[in-house]
Amino acid sequence: xxxxxxxxxxxxxxxxxxxxxxxxxxxxxxxxxxxxxxxxxxxxxxxxxxxxxxxxxxxxxxxxxxxxxxxxxxxxxxxxxxxxxxxxxxxxxxxxxxxxxxxxxxxxxxxxxxxxxxxxxxxxxxxxxxxxxxxxxxxxxxxxxxxxxxxxxxxxxxxxxxxxxxxxxxxxxxxxxxxxxxxxxxxxxxxxxxxxxxxxxxxxxxxxxxxxxxxxxxxxxxxxxxxxxxxxxxxxxxxxxxxxxxxxxxxxxxxxxxxxxxxxxxxxxxxxxxxxxxxxxxxxxxxxxxxxxxxxxxxxxxxxxxxxxxxxxxxxxxxxxxxxxxxxxxxxxxxxxxxxxxxxxxxxxxxxxxxxxxxxxxxxxxxxxxxxxxxxxxxxxxxxxxxxxxxxxxxxxxxxxxxxxxxxxxxxxxxxxxxxxxxxxxxxxxxxxxxxxxxxxxxxxxxx
Numbered sequence: 001x002x003x004x005x006x007x008x009x010x011x012x013x014x015x016x017x018x019x020x021x022x023x024x025x026x027x028x029x030x031x032x033x034x035x036x037x038x039x040x041x042x043x044x045x046x047x048x049x050x051x052x053x054x055x056x057x058x059x060x061x062x063x064x065x066x067x068x069x070x071x072x073x074x075x076x077x078x079x080x081x082x083x084x085x086x087x088x089x090x091x092x093x094x095x096x097x098x099x100x101x102x103x104x105x106x107x108x109x110x111x112x113x114x115x116x117x118x119x120x121x122x123x124x125x126x127x128x129x130x131x132x133x134x135x136x137x138x139x140x141x142x143x144x145x146x147x148x149x150x151x152x153x154x155x156x157x158x159x160x161x162x163x164x165x166x167x168x169x170x171x172x173x174x175x176x177x178x179x180x181x182x183x184x185x186x187x188x189x190x191x192x193x194x195x196x197x198x199x200x201x202x203x204x205x206x207x208x209x210x211x212x213x214x215x216x217x218x219x220x221x222x223x224x225x226x227x228x229x230x231x232x233x234x235x236x237x238x239x240x241x242x243x244x245x246x247x248x249x250x251x252x253x254x255x256x257x258x259x260x261x262x263x264x265x266x267x268x269x270x271x272x273x274x275x276x277x278x279x280x281x282x283x284x285x286x287x288x289x290x291x292x293x294x295x296x297x298x299x300x301x302x303x304x305x306x307x308x309x310x311x312x313x314x315x316x317x318x319x320x321x322x323x324x325x326x327x328x329x330x331x332x333x334x335x336x337x338x339x340x341x342x343x344x345x346x347x348x349x350x351x352x353x354x355x356x357x358x359x360x361x362x363x364x365x366x367x368x369x370x371x372x373x374x375x376x377x378x379x380x381x382x383x384x385x386x387x388x389x390x391x392x393x394x395x396x397x398x399x400x401x402x403x404x405x406x407x408x409x410x411x412x413x414x415x416x417x418x419x420x421x422x423x424x425x426x427x428x429x430x431x432x433x434x435x436x437x438x439x440x441x442x443x444x445x446x447x448x
Contacts, residue, residue: 010275045131046126101310105274106240106243112125122137154193176200192330244257275291334385338374339382342376395427
């Protein structure tokens with residue numbers, strides 16, 4: 001009987017284990033998780049803290065997963081080493097397990113800057129494991145500083161403002177979501193956040209945290225001092241690659257594990273999936289590390305399939321980084337390269353920013369949608385979209401299908417229309433029309 005060991009019970013690991021057992025019912029599939037829960041949803045953390053989501057942000061209990069999926073689950077058990085086709089375990093199920101295939105899905109771990117005062121009470125780094133502690137700390141606070149304006153930072157600011165807290169958002173960049181938005185689109189989000197009551201402090205870096213009696217009382221940056229009752233660090237994550245390295249995998253240029261399109265990590269029978277693994281960027285063709293749950297699920301599916309069938313059956317394709325978030329009623333999403341990143345890469349980008357609506361303009365209660373398209377070398381390189389409608393998420397998904405393709409496809413593609421669902425000219429078609437107008441201007445196409 002073949003044995004498949006999966007390390008990590010998050011999106012990639014749980015999917016891989018489930019898929020492997022389904023394809024190979026005769027296989028022994030073991031899922032090893034260092035924490036207390038599996039199939040957890042870290043993306044829901046801000047909303048669970050604010051009572052917008054269930055506190056139990058995991059999809060299966062251990063027993064339920066074992067019965068429904070037929071997978072052995074070792075909780076509170078850490079895989080500490082890999083050698084000679086064997087995984088060494090410590091914790092509740094200590095010992096070792098021999099494997100024929102090993103899928104490492106250890107995910108990512110929070111990264112915080114090494115500033116003085118991190119150990120003060122009231123300073124939290126939200127994770128699934130410490131959800132109740134974070135919720136208790138933030139519920140009792142009146143003034144909260146959120147450090148970092150990435151997705152989790154923006155969402156924490158959204159939730160805490162809705163809870164009636166005074167929120168100070170501190171970010172080293174010049175606007176929120178600086179890695180996925182250009183300044184023009186980022187400032188749209190910043191304006192909405194400021195109108196929603198968030199104190200925005202961009203271009204500032206935290207130097208230290210101060211307090212008395214062991215409790216945090218202020219945040220000191222290189223430009224100011226802010227009185228607080230609690231501090232949330234949302235400064236990003238880094239790939240958790242320790243076990244993969246012990247298994248003989250190699251890191252790529254992003255710092256995550258370099259894998260093949262089959263999720264193979266190099267050593268025979270070893271796969272790495274999810275936030276610990278690199279992917280290939282759809283536009284640049286280069287290694288990319290984009291730790292999102294949607295990719296982790298698919299990587300787990302690919303790894304689980306190939307491990308179960310013991311062959312290269314399914315590939316994980318290049319990705320463009322489709323993502324979306326919200327503050328209040330403003331949704332913001334992006335996919336592909338920003339204009340700034342495209343320029344740094346020498347792609348000579350041109351951008352088109354248009355304003356549209358989520359339905360025909362003559363309908364009641366229309367909501368504005370802003371679309372920024374980045375085009376270079378005749379290809380769509382990226383899009384950024386903002387609007388007061390959840391349709392922004394659908395637009396980002398649609399844009400992801402066009403990224404890397406010839407720009408005129410935006411014009412020629414088919415879009416459905418009726419007054420309640422879309423304007424007669426879909427905003428993407430408008431972008432394509434503007435591109436064609438520019439390309440076919442009387443004096444000839446623009447210089448490449």
